[in-house]
Amino acid sequence: MITSIRLVNFKNFADETLRVGPFTVIVGTNASGKSNIRDAFRFLHGIGRGYTLAEIIGGKYGAGGQSEWEPIRGAADEIIRFGQSAFVLQIKMNDFEYLIEVSGSDEASPGLFRVTREELKHRQWWRIYTSHPGRYDPVNAQNDDTHLLLRMDKTGAQRRLGHKIAVRPDQPALTQLREHRRIVKAHKELAEQAIEAFANMRFLDLVPDRMRQPAFPGQTVLGDGGENLPTVLREICDDPKRKDILADWIRELTPMDVRDFEFPTDPTSGRVQLVFKEANNRRVSAYGASDGTLRFLAMLAALLGTNPAGLYFFEEIDNGIHPVRLNLLMDLIERQTAKNGTQVLTTTHAPTLLTVMNDNTFENTSVVCRLEDTSEAIIRPVAELPNVQELRRDQGLGRLHESGWMEDALFFTENYDEAEDGS
Ligand SMILES: Nc1ncnc2c1ncn2[C@@H]1O[C@H](COP(=O)(O)OP(=O)(O)O)[C@@H](O)[C@H]1O
Ligand SMILES: [Mg+2]
Numbered sequence: 001m002i003t004s005i006r007l008v009n010f011k012n013f014a015d016e017t018l019r020v021g022p023f024t025v026i027v028g029t030n031a032s033g034k035s036n037i038r039d040a041f042r043f044l045h046g047i048g049r050g051y052t053l054a055e056i057i058g059g060k061y062g063a064g065g066q067s068e069w070e071p072i073r074g075a076a077d078e079i080i081r082f083g084q085s086a087f088v089l090q091i092k093m094n095d096f097e098y099l100i101e102v103s104g105s106d107e108a109s110p111g112l113f114r115v116t117r118e119e120l121k122h123r124q125w126w127r128i129y130t131s132h133p134g135r136y137d138p139v140n141a142q143n144d145d146t147h148l149l150l151r152m153d154k155t156g157a158q159r160r161l162g163h164k165i166a167v168r169p170d171q172p173a174l175t176q177l178r179e180h181r182r183i184v185k186a187h188k189e190l191a192e193q194a195i196e197a198f199a200n201m202r203f204l205d206l207v208p209d210r211m212r213q214p215a216f217p218g219q220t221v222l223g224d225g226g227e228n229l230p231t232v233l234r235e236i237c238d239d240p241k242r243k244d245i246l247a248d249w250i251r252e253l254t255p256m257d258v259r260d261f262e263f264p265t266d267p268t269s270g271r272v273q274l275v276f277k278e279a280n281n282r283r284v285s286a287y288g289a290s291d292g293t294l295r296f297l298a299m300l301a302a303l304l305g306t307n308p309a310g311l312y313f314f315e316e317i318d319n320g321i322h323p324v325r326l327n328l329l330m331d332l333i334e335r336q337t338a339k340n341g342t343q344v345l346t347t348t349h350a351p352t353l354l355t356v357m358n359d360n361t362f363e364n365t366s367v368v369c370r371l372e373d374t375s376e377a378i379i380r381p382v383a384e385l386p387n388v389q390e391l392r393r394d395q396g397l398g399r400l401h402e403s404g405w406m407e408d409a410l411f412f413t414e415n416y417d418e419a420e421d422g423s
Contacts, residue, residue, distance in 0.1 A: 021364030028368035048198025214271035318350035351398030
């Protein structure tokens with residue numbers, strides 16, 4: 001489980017840390033930097049997929065020219081905070097701590113990114129590797145540009161002094177260790193665990209028209225746009241226990257809504273369609289279903305499907321979803337994340353979501369706020385704002401959010417802290 005992420009000179013953050021829990025909620029006005037946090041998680045996910053820096057940041061295309069991976073928003077020109085030359089992401093997990101520093105291009109070689117610092121630590125085994133740019137290898141004087149030197153640390157089992165290896169700086173070292181012969185098995189295995197944690201993230205950005213398309217049988221992983229919804233739902237319905245759970249959630253929907261599913265196969269294409277049975281027994285195909293219903297179902301399917309991802313990032317969860325359903329979805333996410341170790345992060349503008357969240361989610365809710373007159377933003381846990389516990393009890397967090405109280409409180413405390421620091 002990821003417990004925090006620190007962003008240094010990444011997009012509009014100078015040095016901010018987001019507390020991450022089983023279910024993490026990120027609020028903030030438009031253009032405060034919420035999606036920039038998502039971009040940081042996407043960067044880590046790109047590492048997990050084994051991509052080079054250029055691919056993670058600029059996108060990757062398959063042999064046929066189809067997009068395999070979308071660029072980070074703003075791509076090479078905007079990933080580093082304006083006016084800075086490098087960014088750092090540091091992530092803490094239950095077992096691991098990982099840090100990467102990426103330096104941008106200089107004028108001579110625009111668009112070129114290099115890893116200039118990287119380290120992986122394990123809570124029990126201490127360090128796995130740390131980079132030592134230039135310092136440890138007097139022979140290899142040019143290593144700053146063409147190599148990144150790693151010092152592999154002694155493992156608990158071996159107690160031998162770390163040796164050094166050189167890796168390419170155009171790709172995170174983490175995914176280069178596999179190729180190295182001089183690395184002990186224990187280190188490789190630990191690195192693979194960290195890679196797995198990064199690889200096992202999903203970024204749902206649901207597109208109703210993609211959810212409406214029939215799917216080929218056997219496609220049981222929900223695509224990031226909601227592709228394969230029919231086959232993912234069919235797989236859930238094939239298991240009577242999970243079908244009951246799904247049906248329970250569906251039953252809570254407003255009348256005239258979905259009561260059951262049917263999955264007819266198109267005889268010519270062999271693809272599976274999604275058909276809803278509504279409360280009045282009328283059948284409606286996915287083509288006729290509302291966007292909100294499809295979005296709601298897709299999130300249900302992601303959480304209740306087999307092999308859920310380790311971490312889901314739902315961008316603007318409230319988009320197109322009625323408050324009643326949103327409350328249901330909150331309840332489902334809180335239960336599923338507490339139960340099976342899946343983590344969910346979401347950005348939202350919906351006050352109702354803040355009103356109904358449980359205490360644990362409240363502890364993991366953060367507000368992103370831009371400091372006046374700059375694009376620079378800060379991230380603070382809402383639970384740490386002054387008097388927030390009382391105000392939450394008396395007025396509800398949703399109302400505080402709506403009135404802009406969080407930003408005001410933040411602004412006040414930040415200025416107050418500054419005044420105190422200066423005295
Ligand atoms: N490299 C950068 N340096 C400083 N600010 C940036 C950089 N890239 C983006 N931004 C700021 O981030 C804002 C967008 O943040 P975003 O995460 O999309 O907002 P939202 O909270 O609405 O999701 C932009 O308006 C811009 O001011
Ligand atoms: Mg956004």
